[in-house]
Each structure stands twice: as structure tokens, then as C-alpha cells.
Amino acid sequence: MKISYNVLLILCFFLLSSYYVPPTYTLARLKYNGGGDWYGDRTALPNLIKFCNQNLKTNFRAEDETVEASSAELFNYAFIFMTGHGNVIFSDLEVRNLRKYLTGGGFLHICDNYGLDQFIRPQMKRVFPELSFVELPLNYPIYHQKYDFPNGLPKVHEHDGKRPQGFGLIYKGRLVCFYDYQCDLGNGWEDYGTYAGDSQDVRLKALKMGANLVQYALTQ
Numbered sequence: 001m002k003i004s005y006n007v008l009l010i011l012c013f014f015l016l017s018s019y020y021v022p023p024t025y026t027l028a029r030l031k032y033n034g035g036g037d038w039y040g041d042r043t044a045l046p047n048l049i050k051f052c053n054q055n056l057k058t059n060f061r062a063e064d065e066t067v068e069a070s071s072a073e074l075f076n077y078a079f080i081f082m083t084g085h086g087n088v089i090f091s092d093l094e095v096r097n098l099r100k101y102l103t104g105g106g107f108l109h110i111c112d113n114y115g116l117d118q119f120i121r122p123q124m125k126r127v128f129p130e131l132s133f134v135e136l137p138l139n140y141p142i143y144h145q146k147y148d149f150p151n152g153l154p155k156v157h158e159h160d161g162k163r164p165q166g167f168g169l170i171y172k173g174r175l176v177c178f179y180d181y182q183c184d185l186g187n188g189w190e191d192y193g194t195y196a197g198d199s200q201d202v203r204l205k206a207l208k209m210g211a212n213l214v215q216y217a218l219t220q
Contacts, residue, residue, distance in 0.1 A: 024059045025218070028067045028074075030082040030108070034089035040113050041083050041186035048189045051207045052214050056146060069094035074101045079217045080108045083186045085115035088123050095126045102127070102169075102176040107217035110179040111186040114159050124169065124177065133167035133179055142166070142178065145212035153180055154205035156188035157195070174220060178213060185210060 027045050031038050045064035052058045067073050067080065070093045074080070080101075090098065102108060110120055121133065136142065136152075143149040143166075153164040164183035168175045188206020192198060 024061065025078055026061045026076070027064045027214075028077040028080050029064055030080050031066050031068045032082070032084075032088050032090065032094075034087035034119070036084035036086035036088050036116065036119065037113075038082070038084050040085065041111070041190055043191045043194065044083075044186045044189035045081055047191065048207060048210045048214070051189075052211050056211055056215055058214070058218070069098050071097070074098075075104070075106070078105075078107060079214055080106065081111065081186070082108060082120075083111040083113045083116070085113050086119065088116070088119040090123045090126060095123075098127045103171055106176070107220075108177040109213055109217075110177065111184070112179070112181045113184060113186060114157075117181060120179070128169055128171065131169050131171065133169060136166045136168045136175075136178075140166075140168075140175075142168075142175065142212055142216045145215040147208040147212055149209060149212070153183045153185070154188070154202060154209060155183060156202055156206050157184040159184075175216070 027049055029038070029045060046062065049060040049062060049064065053060055064081075065077075067077065069090060074097060098108070110116070110124075112120070124133070125131075138150060138152050143152060153166050155164045159182060162182040165181045166183075167179040167181060169177040169179075185206050187195060188203055189210055192200060192203055
């Protein structure tokens with residue numbers, strides 16, 4: 001019995017697709033100088049990784065890594081997470097390297113763990129002197145990836161009674177940096193019970209929003 005060439009191609013496609021393994025990625029945490037606690041939210045990224053692998057079918061390594069802003073290793077990661085409460089200082093080398101990373105396709109998520117705002121804004125202004133953080137509208141794609149957030153960021157922890165806001169730096173039409181303010185997304189990714197008053201519902205919302213950030217970063 002003869003099998004046509006087109007049929008053979010289709011059979012080969014399905015055979016090969018059954019062995020397809022998605023690319024392996026690693027999420028990284030940004031280490032910075034200035035005295036701020038860059039190491040905060042210790043369990044956040046491993047939990048986000050697990051959630052993304054289960055629900056987005058990504059293939060992240062189970063453990064996150066740490067990278068410095070001045071390192072050439074920065075370019076090994078498609079998604080960088082940064083958090084803290086205190087001071088941030090970027091050297092001139094770090095400013096140049098971060099800009100090169102972000103304009104070259106990288107993505108930075110900054111999470112204000114309360115107290116970071118006054119320090120991170122002037123430092124990111126050094127990275128992008130021509131840009132300012134803009135609040136992203138509720139119809140922005142980052143809120144409508146796998147999970148739909150028609151009202152924007154979920155509120156994880158209360159500080160000053162302010163609403164959660166999502167800001168972005170947009171370079172040549174591409175969102176290169178997302179900054180969650182008055183939200184504490186990273187806290188929401190941590191092990192359940194880390195903070196008094198945590199709820200599974202809020203934690204799930206935080207993980208879903210984190211998955212949206214990851215999906216956006218990997219597909220833009």
C-alpha cells in the first residue's frame with residue numbers, strides 16, 4: 001500500500017509533536033546595592049514558578065537564581081524580579097547594563113514591598129532618562145493574558161489605604177518594566193500563612209497576576 005507524501009508529512013508532524021518539550025527558562029531575582037532588602041519575599045519566585053509550570057505549561061527550573069545588575073548573566077533571563085523596602089543604588093555600569101538588557105528584549109518586574117517607591121523611581125530614571133512610569137490602563141494586555149483582571153491589580157496587603165496601581169516603562173511601544181505599587185504581588189506569591197490574615201483567595205489572585213506577567217514577558 002502506498003502512502004502519499006502529504007500523509008507522511010502529517011504523520012511525522014504528529015509523531016514529533018508528541019515528543020515536544022517546551023524551552024527551559026529560569027526566573028531570576030535582581031540583587032542591588034544601597035542597603036535595601038533585595039532578598040525579601042524569599043518563597044515568592046519558587047511558588048510562582050510552580051504555578052506557571054502547572055497552569056501555563058512553562059518549563060521553568062524549580063528554583064530561581066540571583067543576578068546582579070552589572071552581570072553579563074543578566075541576559076540569560078527573560079524575566080527578572082526585583083523587590084524590597086529600602087534604598088536602591090545603581091552604579092553607572094549597572095545603569096548601562098540594565099538599559100541594554102531591557103531594550104534588547106528583557107523584562108523587569110519591580111514589586112514595591114512598601115518603602116521602595118522613593119528610591120526606585122530616580123534609579124529607573126537614570127536607566128531611561130527619556131521615559132517616565134505611566135499607569136497602565138485597565139485594558140492593557142498584561143491584565144488580559146491567561147487570566148482576566150478587568151479591574152487591574154489585586155490588593156494583596158494594605159498599607160496606606162491606597163488603591164493598587166500598575167505602572168510601566170514603555171520603550172518603542174514595548175513594555176520593558178512593570179512596577180506594582182500599593183499591591184505587594186510578591187507577598188501574595190509567598191507560602192500560605194507567611195503573613196497574618198492571608199487568604200487563599202487573595203494568594204490565588206496574586207499568583208494568577210504573576211502568571212500574566214510571565215506570559216506577557218515570554219510572548220512579546
